[in-house]
Every structure is written in C-alpha cells, then in structure tokens.
Amino acid sequence: MKIRVLAIAPYPGLKDLLVDMAGDDGSIDMDVETADLQEAIPLAQQAERKGYDIIVSRGGTATLIRKHTALPVVDIPVSGYDILRVLTLIKNANSKVAIIGFPNVCHGGAAVSSLLDIDIPAYVVDHESQVEGALREAFRSGVKIVLGDVVTVRTAQEMGYHGILITSGRESVTEALDLVRRVYEVYRRGREQMRFYEQIMAADSRGIVVLDETRTIRYANQAACRPLGTKEDQLQGSSLILSSPSLAGLIKQAEEAMQTEMEQYVHMQERQFRVNAIRHRVDGKQGWLVRLEAVEQWRIDQLNPVRIPPRVVSFDQLIGSSSALQKTVSRAKKFAASDRSIWISGEKGSGKSMFAQAVHSASKRRDQGFYMIACDEMTDEQTEMLLSGTAHAPGLFEGGFGGTLYLKNADRLTRFAQTKWLHALRRSNNVRLVASSLVPLTKLQHRTEYSVELLTMIAELQLNVPPLRERPEDLEEIVRVMIADYNSESGKQIVGIRDRVLERLVQYEWPGNIAELENTIQEMLITTRGHYIESGDAAEVLERLERPDGSRVQAESYVQIDLSGTFEEIEARILWHVLQEEGLNQSKACKRLGINRTTLWRKANKLFKNET
Numbered sequence: 001m002k003i004r005v006l007a008i009a010p011y012p013g014l015k016d017l018l019v020d021m022a023g024d025d026g027s028i029d030m031d032v033e034t035a036d037l038q039e040a041i042p043l044a045q046q047a048e049r050k051g052y053d054i055i056v057s058r059g060g061t062a063t064l065i066r067k068h069t070a071l072p073v074v075d076i077p078v079s080g081y082d083i084l085r086v087l088t089l090i091k092n093a094n095s096k097v098a099i100i101g102f103p104n105v106c107h108g109g110a111a112v113s114s115l116l117d118i119d120i121p122a123y124v125v126d127h128e129s130q131v132e133g134a135l136r137e138a139f140r141s142g143v144k145i146v147l148g149d150v151v152t153v154r155t156a157q158e159m160g161y162h163g164i165l166i167t168s169g170r171e172s173v174t175e176a177l178d179l180v181r182r183v184y185e186v187y188r189r190g191r192e193q194m195r196f197y198e199q200i201m202a203a204d205s206r207g208i209v210v211l212d213e214t215r216t217i218r219y220a221n222q223a224a225c226r227p228l229g230t231k232e233d234q235l236q237g238s239s240l241i242l243s244s245p246s247l248a249g250l251i252k253q254a255e256e257a258m259q260t261e262m263e264q265y266v267h268m269q270e271r272q273f274r275v276n277a278i279r280h281r282v283d284g285k286q287g288w289l290v291r292l293e294a295v296e297q298w299r300i301d302q303l304n305p306v307r308i309p310p311r312v313v314s315f316d317q318l319i320g321s322s323s324a325l326q327k328t329v330s331r332a333k334k335f336a337a338s339d340r341s342i343w344i345s346g347e348k349g350s351g352k353s354m355f356a357q358a359v360h361s362a363s364k365r366r367d368q369g370f371y372m373i374a375c376d377e378m379t380d381e382q383t384e385m386l387l388s389g390t391a392h393a394p395g396l397f398e399g400g401f402g403g404t405l406y407l408k409n410a411d412r413l414t415r416f417a418q419t420k421w422l423h424a425l426r427r428s429n430n431v432r433l434v435a436s437s438l439v440p441l442t443k444l445q446h447r448t449e450y451s452v453e454l455l456t457m458i459a460e461l462q463l464n465v466p467p468l469r470e471r472p473e474d475l476e477e478i479v480r481v482m483i484a485d486y487n488s489e490s491g492k493q494i495v496g497i498r499d500r501v502l503e504r505l506v507q508y509e510w511p512g513n514i515a516e517l518e519n520t521i522q523e524m525l526i527t528t529r530g531h532y533i534e535s536g537d538a539a540e541v542l543e544r545l546e547r548p549d550g551s552r553v554q555a556e557s558y559v560q561i562d563l564s565g566t567f568e569e570i571e572a573r574i575l576w577h578v579l580q581e582e583g584l585n586q587s588k589a590c591k592r593l594g595i596n597r598t599t600l601w602r603k604a605n606k607l608f609k610n611e612t
C-alpha cells in the first residue's frame with residue numbers, strides 16, 4: 001500500500017519538481033497543489049477527510065498548516081545546497097544582499113555564507129506579519145537584494161525591491177520524501193493503535209463520552225449518539241450543555257462536590273440511562289469519562305400519563321424519625337427485598353410515590369427502569385397503546401420491560417383498563433408492580449366494579465403511609481430540609497423557622513400532607529427577607545390554612561374524579577370521595593351531596609355492599 005501524500009507547494013517551480021520526483025517513487029502516491037500560507041489552510045483541513053496520510057509543504061506554509069490539521073506535516077528543508085546555489089548566483093553582485101526569513105532559512109544561510117566568507121546579514125522573522133518590517137529595516141541599511149522564502153520575495157517585490165527565492169532542490173525533496181516514509185511508519189503504528197481502541201469503544205453498547213475541562217465533548221462513540229440525540233461527527237467538539245443539559249448539570253454538581261466518580265440515573269430522549277462518570281487528569285487537565293447505559297429498551301414517546309420521576313429516591317431521602325414513619329420504612333425495606341407486588345395506600349401527598357421509588361431503588365431491579373403510570377390520567381385508548389403497542393412501537397412488555405411499574409392511583413383504573421392490564425400481566429412474569437391509592441385496600445375489595453383477580457395480582461403485599469398529622473414530630477425536620485433545599489436554589493441564607501410559626505404548623509391537620517406542606521413552606525420562604533421565617537412572613541399563609549373549613553377547601557382542590565365509564569360509575573366515585581372526606585359520616589355526606597339518607601343508603605349499599 002502506497003503512502004498517500006498531499007504536497008502543498010508554496011511556489012510553482014516546487015510543484016513541478018515534486019511531480020517529477022514523486023513519479024519515480026514506488027512507495028508514495030502524491031498529489032501536488034500550489035498554495036502559499038493562508039491559501040493552503042483549506043487544502044490542509046480537507047486532507048484527512050480525503051484520505052491522505054501525510055502532508056508535505058515548505059517553510060512558513062508548512063508551519064502554518066500544521067495548526068490546522070491532525071495529519072503529520074513534513075517540511076521540505078532548505079538545505080545547505082539550496083543556499084549554496086543561491087549564494088553562488090549572487091556572490092558577484094555589487095549590490096548589498098541580505099537574507100530575510102523564518103529561522104530555518106536564516107540559520108542555514110548564515111552558516112553557508114560564513115563558510116564562503118561572504119558577509120550577508122540575516123533578518124529572522126517568526127511570523128509572516130514581521131516580514132515587511134524586516135524588509136524596511138534591511139532596505140534602510142542599504143540592502144538592495146533580499147534572499148528568502150516566498151513571502152519575503154513577494155513582499156520585497158511589492159515594495160519595489162528585488163527578491164530572490166531560495167528554492168528547494170532535488171536533495172531537499174529527497175530528504176523530505178525519506179522523512180515522509182519514516183514519519184508515516186510511526187504515524188501508521190499510532191493510528192492503528194488508536195483505531196484499535198476506537199473500534200473497541202465503538203463496539204461497546206454503552207455510550208462513551210470523553211469530556212475535557214470545559215465540558216466539551218472530545219470523543220463520543222456511536223452508542224452515545226442516541227441519548228445525546230445527535231450524530232457522532234456533530235458531537236465531537238460540541239459543548240455537553242447543548243447536547244444534554246441534564247447530564248451537564250450532573251457533571252457540574254459532581255465537580256462542585258469535588259467528586260471523582262459519580263453514578264446517577266438520567267432521563268434523556270424519553271429513556272432512562274444509568275450514568276457512570278469518572279474524573280480523569282491528562283497532561284494536568286481535568287476531564288470526565290462518561291459511560292451511559294440504557295436501563296431498558298422501551299421508550300415513552302408521547303404517552304403523557306407515563307412518566308419517569310426526575311430523581312432516584314432511596315429510603316434515606318424519606319425524612320422523619322417518628323416511629324410511625326420508621327415502622328413503614330422498615331416494612332417497605334423488607335418488601336423491597338422480595339419481588340412481590342405492593343399496594344401502597346395513603347392520603348394525597350403523603351409520600352406514596354417516594355416509597356414506591358425507594359422500594360425500586362433498594363430492589364434487585366434497581367438497574368432497570370422505573371415508570372410511573374398515572375392510572376387516573378390514562379384514557380382507555382392510551383392504555384391500549386401502552387400495553388398492545390402501535391404500528392410504530394412495541395407494547396410495554398413486548399419491548400422487554402423488566403423493571404418496576406408504579407401504578408399511581410390504581411383504584412381509578414376503568415373497567416376496560418383493568419381487563420387490559422389483567423391480560424397483559426398474565427402474559428408477563430418479569431415485572432415488579434407497585435400500586436398506590438388514596439383508598440385503603442379493604443374498601444376497594446368491596447367494590448363490585450374492581451376486578452378481584454387484578455387486585456390479587458397487584459396487591460400481594462400492603463403498605464400504609466401514615467398521614468403527616470399522625471407524625472407531627474417529623475414536621476420540623478422536613479421543614480428544615482425544605483429550607484436548606486430552598487437556600488441552595490435561591491441563594492438566600494435562611495437558617496430556621498420561629499417556634500411560634502412551627503407550633504401553628506404542627507397544629508394544622510395537613511389534608512394534603514407533605515405536598516401541601518411543601519407548597520406552604522415554599523410560599524413562606526419566598527416572602528421571608530431575614531434569616532428566620534417570622535410570624536409576619538407566615539401570617540397570610542397561616543391565616544388561609546386556619547380559615548374555618550380551610551382544610552376542606554384544600555382537600556377538595558386535591559380531588560380528581562375520573563370521568564370515564566357509565567354515569568353510575570362516575571356517580572359512585574363522587575359518592576365515595578365525598579363519603580371519605582366526611583370520615584364516612586353519612587349525614588355530612590348527604591348534606592354536601594344534596595340527597596337524603598335513604599338515597600345515599602341505597603346507592604352506598606349497592607356500591608359497597610356491607611361497607612357502610
């Protein structure tokens with residue numbers, strides 16, 4: 001195989017010589033172009049893509065293009081012969097002569113002229129922009145003829161003086177071609193080794209991304225294109241923040257926390273990825289080696305009621321040391337170790353989703369997907385799409401899903417959806433189900449409209465998350481964490497909450513539980529100007545909370561009634577919600593519903609059999 005060489009000759013005569021000499025060389029396949037300095041840059045930039053192995057050029061042009069290509073650039077030297085030739089030419093000239101050029105030309109010239117005992121001053125330049133100044137200086141001191149490189153000669157001529165080009169002769173080109181063969185051998189070995197590593201990385205099913213100290217992507221393999229949503233060649237050299245702000249955010253966090261290794265789950269391009277990043281230091285500069293692994297193959301596409309919760313929750317993130325919470329945590333930890341389905345009941349906003357995620361994170365399926373399906377938001381059509389697939393996408397279980405499915409508000413599945421789930425689950429035995437509902441399981445078991453078979457499947461174990469009012473001792477701790485989170489987001493420096501405010505918070509019933517507490521504290525924090533949440537900062541929010549009937553207003557705003565199914569089914573759901581909110585007190589429920597006790601009794605009896 002011949003070495004593919006692109007020669008860029010800064011003057012036409014060199015092109016002819018190169019074409020002539022390359023024709024005789026069996027090991028080199030050379031194309032020659034004529035271009036000087038800046039004109040040569042685009043040629044050099046395209047050379048690698050065009051399949052050249054090495055570039056050959058001369059003097060200032062060679063130095064310049066080296067900065068614009070990853071290929072090796074071999075410089076045709078200005079040899080002693082070249083200088084000797086030109087000095088022989090001008091040795092009898094009566095006019096004063098000088099050499100002006102880059103160091104290689106000047107040093108050679110000075111050496112040869114001193115050997116020949118001719119006095120030729122040399123003006124060394126490091127950049128083409130200095131040539132004009134050097135020429136002026138030479139001409140001022142009486143120089144009439146300048147010897148030099150292409151840029152020297154051209155500028156001298158433009159200034160109205162005589163310039164003689166030191167051309168490269170056959171010996172210099174022979175020397176350059178020898179160097180091409182030697183450089184190529186080293187380059188070939190290096191390239192083969194690099195290709196070997198590149199092929200290994202390219203074949204890896206994990207996405208591999210190498211970042212430099214500015215979080216710019218230096219390398220990305222094929223598998224990294226999917227999560228980053230771009231083509232391989234567009235990724236290299238681009239900033240991570242543009243390709244994946246979420247991943248860039250995680251790396252930034254890890255840097256700020258001075259971590260040298262980080263493992264996280266990230267949601268990118270509608271899929272979940274496990275991210276493992278290791279900090280590296282090359283030549284004193286820091287960077288990251290990031291590996292991205294798809295947690296599973298199924299993707300969400302446009303199904304809104306199916307979501308990936310934004311963060312990984314572990315049991316440690318559940319705040320509260322009350323025995324009520326700790327008992328639930330210890331029960332949930334035991335459940336996590338088994339692979340059985342869990343039914344989590346609890347009031348609105350009490351932490352059911354957090355428990356579901358913590359169970360997943362502590363289970364053997366932690367490396368697989370966790371999807372939350374909002375059952376009350378799914379239309380029957382969407383359930384069908386999710387479970388049976390569409391023309392463009394496989395159904396959830398056909399897509400090889402093997403993680404945890406969290407069926408949020410599973411009590412609100414329509415009859416149609418229940419049947420669909422039942423069929424799908426009968427066929428799939430590799431999924432962990434966690435379901436949640438506001439309704440205690442015992443109540444649901446009496447509902448005629450709910451499939452007993454499905455319940456048996458999705459409620460093998462039961463967990464009850466205690467409402468916040470049953471563990472008031474946790475409130476202060478939760479508020480403290482909320483303040484800390486808020487400080488880091490907002491830059492404020494709030495250090496606590498006054499006892500008077502805390503007491504009033506503890507006395508409140510919290511029908512919307514921690515979700516409601518979060519909103520309340522958030523509002524107080526926004527209005528707080530000092531270091532503590534003072535009574536004044538909290539007054540308006542507290543008054544609203546403590547308004548007579550305030551809790552009911554709050555509770556009602558959390559209720560979502562599923563309007564699918566027959567009128568009787570919808571009526572049943574409304575009836576059930578009102579009864580539940582009134583603590584199963586029929587008189588209060590009748591008053592709110594505007595029906596008499598007999599009607600309620602009849603409907604309730606029909607719906608809940610022996611329940612009321």
Ligand SMILES: Nc1ncnc2c1ncn2[C@@H]1O[C@H](COP(=O)(O)OP(=O)(O)OP(=O)(O)O)[C@@H](O)[C@H]1O
Pocket residue numbers: 317318319320346347348349350351352353354355408436478514515518
């Ligand atoms: N023990 C806890 N410690 C800290 N934060 C909590 C805790 N429990 C719940 N939260 C927070 O309260 C909010 C509500 O929690 P979550 O969504 O898990 O409740 P839920 O019972 O699933 O709500 P829903 O009834 O809407 O399904 C979330 O922002 C969650 O992070």
